[in-house]
Amino acid sequence: QGAAGAQISVMQSSGSTIAASHAGGDSVHMLLSGPAGGLAAAHFMGAQVGCSKLLTFDMGGTSTDVALIDGAVRLTSEGKIGRYPVAVPMVDMHTIGAGGGSIARVDAGGMLQVGPESAGAAPGPACYGKGGRVSTVTDANLLLGRLLPDAFLGGGMSLDRAAAERAMLSVAEALSCTLEEAAEGVIRVANEHMSHALRVISVQRGIDPRGFSLVSFGGAGGLHVCALAESLGMEQAMIPLHGGVLSALGMLVAPRGRELSRSNITLLDALEEQEIESLFLQLAQQGSDALVEEGVERKAIELLRSVDLRYRGQSFTLNLLWSGCEGAAEAFHQAHQARYGHNFDFPVELVNVRVKVRERSQLPFSLNMDLSPQQLEPNYVEMAGMGKIPVYPRAALQVGQQLDGPALITEQVSTSLVALGWCCCVDPTGVLLLNKQ
Numbered sequence: 001q002g003a004a005g006a007q008i009s010v011m012q013s014s015g016s017t018i019a020a021s022h023a024g025g026d027s028v029h030m031l032l033s034g035p036a037g038g039l040a041a042a043h044f045m046g047a048q049v050g051c052s053k054l055l056t057f058d059m060g061g062t063s064t065d066v067a068l069i070d071g072a073v074r075l076t077s078e079g080k081i082g083r084y085p086v087a088v089p090m091v092d093m094h095t096i097g098a099g100g101g102s103i104a105r106v107d108a109g110g111m112l113q114v115g116p117e118s119a120g121a122a123p124g125p126a127c128y129g130k131g132g133r134v135s136t137v138t139d140a141n142l143l144l145g146r147l148l149p150d151a152f153l154g155g156g157m158s159l160d161r162a163a164a165e166r167a168m169l170s171v172a173e174a175l176s177c178t179l180e181e182a183a184e185g186v187i188r189v190a191n192e193h194m195s196h197a198l199r200v201i202s203v204q205r206g207i208d209p210r211g212f213s214l215v216s217f218g219g220a221g222g223l224h225v226c227a228l229a230e231s232l233g234m235e236q237a238m239i240p241l242h243g244g245v246l247s248a249l250g251m252l253v254a255p256r257g258r259e260l261s262r263s264n265i266t267l268l269d270a271l272e273e274q275e276i277e278s279l280f281l282q283l284a285q286q287g288s289d290a291l292v293e294e295g296v297e298r299k300a301i302e303l304l305r306s307v308d309l310r311y312r313g314q315s316f317t318l319n320l321l322w323s324g325c326e327g328a329a330e331a332f333h334q335a336h337q338a339r340y341g342h343n344f345d346f347p348v349e350l351v352n353v354r355v356k357v358r359e360r361s362q363l364p365f366s367l368n369m370d371l372s373p374q375q376l377e378p379n380y381v382e383m384a385g386m387g388k389i390p391v392y393p394r395a396a397l398q399v400g401q402q403l404d405g406p407a408l409i410t411e412q413v414s415t416s417l418v419a420l421g422w423c424c425c426v427d428p429t430g431v432l433l434l435n436k437q
Contacts, residue, residue, distance in 0.1 A: 007295065009256070013090035015040045015073045016257025016358050019294045028088050029259070031081060034247055035065045036091045039073045041250030042215045044361075045240045048429045053212045054238075055198055057228065058247070059221040061101040062118040066197045067093045068207065075259070077308070077352075078316065089259040089354075094201050098193040100138040100220035101125055104186040106174035114189040126167035129160040135171050137190045137220070139164035140183035145383035146223050146417055148391065151410045180384050191224055195231040202232075206338045209234055217243035222416030226405070226434065230419075234436075237422075241394070241430035244413025256296055257358030258287040267312065268348045273325045279353045280305050280322070287357030296359045308352040311336075311344055317351050376401070381408065386420065394432075401426045404437075 009017040011033040018026060035058060042056045046069065054069040068074060076092040078085065097116025101124060104114050114137065119125055123132035127142050127149075141147045142164050149159040165179055172182035202209040213236040216225035222239050229237045240246055260283040264276070288301050308317035309332045318335050320328070329348040336343040376397070378390035386406050394411040402425045403409075405418035409432065418424045418434065425433045 009251075011037050011040075011251045011254060012257070012259075013079075013088065014075055014257065014259045014356075015043075015091050015254060016259075017251065017254050018256070018258070022290070022294070028086070031086060031088070032079070032090055032093075035093060036073075037247035037250030037254065038065070038217055039067055039069065039091050039093070039250065040254040041240065041246045042217065043069050043073050044250070044253045045238065045429065045431055046213070046215065049238065049427050049431055049433065051213050051236075051238070054215050055202060055209055055212045055232075055234070056215045056217070057194060057198060057221060057225075059194070059216070059218040059224060060099050061121065061124075061219070062097065062099045063095050063116075064098045064194050064197065064218070065093045065095050066194070066201055067091060068201045068205075068212070070207075070212075075319070077261075077319075089261075092201075094197050096193055096197045098137075098190050098197075099218075100136065100141075102137050102190060104135045104137070104140065104168075104171050104182075104189075106171060110174070112171070112175065112185050112189055114186055115193065125164070127159040127161065127164040128157075129163055132163070133167060135164070135167040135182075135186065137186060139167055140186035140190075141220075141223055143168060143179060143183040143384070144187065145381055145386075146408065147415055148381060148408070148410060151391075151415070153412065184384070187224075187227075191227045191231065194224065195228055198228065198232060206341065212236075213238055215240070216416075217246040219244040219414050222409070222414050224417075226417060226419035226422050229434075229436070236436070237434040239409075239416050239432040239434065242411070242413060243416075244411075253361075255359040255361055256291055256294055257356065258290050259354070259356055260287050261352050261354045263352050264350060266350050268309070268325065268329050268350055271325055271350060276307075276322075276325075276350070276353060280355060283353065283355035284357060287355055291357060291359060300360045302358055302360050304356040304358075306354045306356070307350055308354065310349055310351055311346040312349045313346070319354070322353075378407075383408075397426045399426055399428050 008020040010023040012029045013031050013033045015036045038058045046054045052071045056067045058065040074092040075089045079090045101118040102115035103117045123130040125136040125138040126132040127139050172179050209232045214229045215238045225237045305322045307322045310317040332348050333343045378392050380388040383389050389406045391408045394409050405422040406420045407418045409416040
């Protein structure tokens with residue numbers, strides 16, 4: 001109502017958008033569309049800084065979503081909502097119950113556990129001062145000096161350190177250690193959960209994470225990015241501007257698009273190439289017409305053709321780009337070897353034909369920051385095990401500025417930690433580029 005004439009779009013689970021007027025008739029494609037916005041933004045930011053190989057982790061209050069981007073956001077048609085399979089294209093993410101609100105406790109065997117239970121938004125972590133009595137990852141970060149009590153949410157909310165100490169006391173007593181040691185243990189366990197999740201979508205799929213950059217977002221991500229990168233042997237990381245609301249930014253930069261498919265279960269050896277080309281043409285026409293109806297110029301539409309293949313008798317498929325019948329079977333054998341560590345001398349079967357149509361990317365706004373130099377005098381705070389370290393407001397950082405860790409960088413929606421042994425440079429887009437020294 002306040003933006004007369006504006007065209008309203010809705011995010012889809014595939015990482016593209018659809019006109020609001022058409023979304024109701026295609027609502028299944030809206031499932032998990034919020035996290036898809038974060039991946040759309042991460043891919044966009046990576047392209048802006050010249051990095052196409054990304055591991056992403058979106059750490060919020062109750063969970064962390066991780067994904068891998070290798071030139072494009074990966075999709076899956078084998079997603080689940082709870083225990084229910086949802087066979088529509090959606091971003092390929094792995095989710096775990098580890099976030100800023102994850103509860104720390106000591107189990108009956110004396111082992112420290114973090115999550116998957118969460119304090120939620122109400123009452124939230126003990127340090128929120130809303131009646132929470134259990135210790136969380138956020139409380140641990142506060143006790144270690146990684147969160148500033150008076151700078152949370154840009155100073156809009158004050159954190160209660162005394163409440164965090166009272167909540168952590170039960171953990172420390174159960175472990176027979178100090179509050180600081182208990183807090184460090186909570187952070188290490190939470191980091192290990194997230195590190196394992198990142199290995200699931202990289203190492204366990206035959207992909208070496210050391211060739212990727214780690215992108216953190218979500219309100220809590222910036223405090224953990226260096227530790228996670230080190231655990232995976234990665235030497236580069238990125239922290240986008242406004243990481244706490246990056247999924248919302250992704251919805252602004254995501255292109256209009258459609259994902260269309262048609263089942264056609266046929267052995268590759270028996271496949272007529274003219275038949276599959278006809279299917280591709282029909283799907284491309286259907287998708288292009290839908291985008292044109294939404295106001296996209298036909299010449300601005302991009303097409304991506306792929307197929308779902310499997311060995312005859314398998315219940316699962318692998319999606320591969322389509323370049324013709326010749327060589328398709330060999331490409332599948334290689335993909336199966338890379339994904340699962342083996343392949344078979346079995347006939348290969350086509351299951352689905354897929355076409356992705358989308359509007360060619362157009363930058364809707366400028367990301368470049370002010371280039372004027374500025375002298376920056378940091379404040380200093382005490383961090384556990386580090387002594388006094390500098391604190392920089394992110395809004396005051398200028399393009400090209402370099403900071404050596406350890407250092408804290410604060411902003412309205414998140415706090416970032418440049419760890420010891422890491423350096424940080426401010427890109428013209430506002431992205432913090434981190435490198436292991």
